[in-house]
Amino acid sequence: MSVHELPVLPAVERDAFRNAMACLGAAVNIITTAGPAGRAGFTASAVCSVTDSPPTLLVCLNRSASVWPIFRDNGYLCVNTLAAGHEELSTLFGGKTPMAERFAAADWHTLASGSPLLDGALVSFDCKVAQVVSVGTHDILFCEVQALVRNDETHGLAWFDRGYHHLLRQDAR
Ligand SMILES: NC(=O)C1=CN([C@@H]2O[C@H](COP(=O)(O)OP(=O)(O)OC[C@H]3O[C@@H](n4cnc5c(N)ncnc54)[C@H](O)[C@@H]3O)[C@@H](O)[C@H]2O)C=CC1
Numbered sequence: 004m005s006v007h008e009l010p011v012l013p014a015v016e017r018d019a020f021r022n023a024m025a026c027l028g029a030a031v032n033i034i035t036t037a038g039p040a041g042r043a044g045f046t047a048s049a050v051c052s053v054t055d056s057p058p059t060l061l062v063c064l065n066r067s068a069s070v071w072p073i074f075r076d077n078g079y080l081c082v083n084t085l086a087a088g089h090e091e092l093s094t095l096f097g098g099k100t101p102m103a104e105r106f107a108a109a110d111w112h113t114l115a116s117g118s119p120l121l122d123g124a125l126v127s128f129d130c131k132v133a134q135v136v137s138v139g140t141h142d143i144l145f146c147e148v149q150a151l152v153r154n155d156e157t158h159g160l161a162w163f164d165r166g167y168h169h170l171l172r173q174d175a176r
């Protein structure tokens with residue numbers, strides 16, 4: 004068959020895509036911001052390293068989320084990667100719950116950017132949003148990391164097959 008005779012493949016339906024994406028294990032993060040537009044936080048698994056020069060990660064945020072205008076206007080955020088044991092907190096920040104109730108469920112502190120850092124997070128990346136690109140329903144926030152806090156004592160948390168899984172460090176196995 005020549006390249007001019009490729010078969011037309013059926014479109015991938017949304018549910019088929021989501022079922023496939025549920026096979027990709029991912030870290031679970033609470034993304035927070037606080038500034039002139041207010042304080043907000045949401046759970047995100049769509050977080051990824053982009054480049055280490057300058058240190059940059061990306062966060063995908065649905066523009067229909069209640070928190071979207073607050074993130075758009077503040078321009079700073081913190082990516083708090085959750086540790087084993089943070090399952091309830093993750094669910095709380097996963098939608099529908101009033102913002103004050105979400106933040107009341109944990110202890111927080113701040114660094115230079117003013118975004119809330121979660122006490123006990125596996126790692127927190129304090130970031131300035133450097134660029135935003137819209138794709139489909141989501142904004143991709145490219146975030147330059149300005150400060151880091153690591154907690155090397157805790158185990159990790161993954162979202163896989165629509166459920167939480169603990170990720171044990173090497174020396175704990
Ligand atoms: N990237 C995103 O916006 C994500 C959103 N969610 C939301 O959290 C809730 C629970 O999700 P699951 O239990 O994992 O079941 P689900 O069937 O809604 O999603 C399965 C997988 O598909 C992907 N996904 C889901 N919604 C998406 C969206 N709107 N855009 C791009 N990718 C998407 C994610 O990788 C997710 O883990 C749902 O409301 C879902 O929309 C979850 C993970 C990622």
Ligand SMILES: Cc1cc2nc3c(=O)[nH]c(=O)nc-3n(C[C@H](O)[C@H](O)[C@H](O)COP(=O)(O)O)c2cc1C
Nearest residue numbers: 045046047048049063064065068069096097098099
């Ligand atoms: C495990 C998990 C992962 C999620 N990942 C994302 C994500 O990467 N991007 C996103 O926009 N929403 C994601 N969501 C959904 C948001 O957390 C949710 O829409 C957000 O809390 C805003 O909800 P609200 O509009 O009720 O405030 C995720 C939810 C869960 C439970």
